[in-house]
Amino acid sequence: MGKISKRYKSLLEKVEEGKVYGLSEACAKIKELKSAKFDESVEIALNLNVDPRHSDQMIRGAVVLPSGTGKTVRVAVFAKGAKIDEAKAAGADIVGNDDLVDEVKAGNINFDVLVATPDCMGLVGKLGRILGPKGLMPNPKTGTVTMDVTKAVSDAKGGQVTYRVDKKGNIHAGVGKVSFSKSEIEDNLKAFMNAINKAKPASAKGKYIKNCAISLTMSPSLMLDTQELFDIKL
Numbered sequence: 516m517g518k519i520s521k522r523y524k525s526l527l528e529k530v531e532e533g534k535v536y537g538l539s540e541a542c543a544k545i546k547e548l549k550s551a552k553f554d555e556s557v558e559i560a561l562n563l564n565v566d567p568r569h570s571d572q573m574i575r576g577a578v579v580l581p582s583g584t585g586k587t588v589r590v591a592v593f594a595k596g597a598k599i600d601e602a603k604a605a606g607a608d609i610v611g612n613d614d615l616v617d618e619v620k621a622g623n624i625n626f627d628v629l630v631a632t633p634d635c636m637g638l639v640g641k642l643g644r645i646l647g648p649k650g651l652m653p654n655p656k657t658g659t660v661t662m663d664v665t666k667a668v669s670d671a672k673g674g675q676v677t678y679r680v681d682k683k684g685n686i687h688a689g690v691g692k693v694s695f696s697k698s699e700i701e702d703n704l705k706a707f708m709n710a711i712n713k714a715k716p717a718s719a720k721g722k723y724i725k726n727c728a729i730s731l732t733m734s735p736s737l738m739l740d741t742q743e744l745f746d747i748k749l
Contacts, residue, residue, distance in 0.1 A: 583674030
């Protein structure tokens with residue numbers, strides 16, 4: 516293990532070892548752990564009792580956080596015909612089809628979220644090897660393959676986060692910034708957990724949320740009460 520800095524040691528002193536925090540208390544405590552010169556992200560890490568090898572237990576989706584993410588999101592849209600104008604009117608930063616394929620192939624990926632209408636997925640499919648590893652492939656489960664371009668762009672810019680369970684049952688996501696108020700952080704966490712709870716597969720047996728913690732970009736983590744989280748229903 517590497518040497519622990521004085522800064523990190525001082526943060527550890529603020530966290531009670533072995534303590535499991537209630538959501539409200541954790542949201543207040545996490546603001547006390549700010550130590551960086553930048554606006555640190557509030558991050559959640561979950562370990563779920565699911566087996567992603569089974570297709571019905573591959574948990575993936577998106578949720579719009581009520582207080583937003585605190586990030587400026589650049590949205591690109593693959594569209595044709597009238598949907599091009601709709602995407603531009605909705606505030607998309609980049610809109611195109613064949614020309615956008617050429618841009619991506621050239622390495623010009625100047626966007627954080629990619630939306631596509633279903634009739635453009637043939638074009639997007641050609642870019643799978645480029646977009647896939649970057650987590651940018653549109654997917655119906657995250658609302659990024661849709662004819663409702665206005666909603667997709669609005670959600671992406673208005674605080675939508677995507678989540679996907681990895682092969683070990685883990686999910687990581689950013690749910691706000693330390694500059695947010697306690698109530699804003701708490702509201703975002705509740706919205707996120709509500710989505711995770713709704714996604715619980717019927718075939719998943721036993722305790723659904725095995726472990727959960729929140730942290731800042733450069734802070735120790737706070738373990739959360741998993742039963743309280745599982746009981747969140749909005």
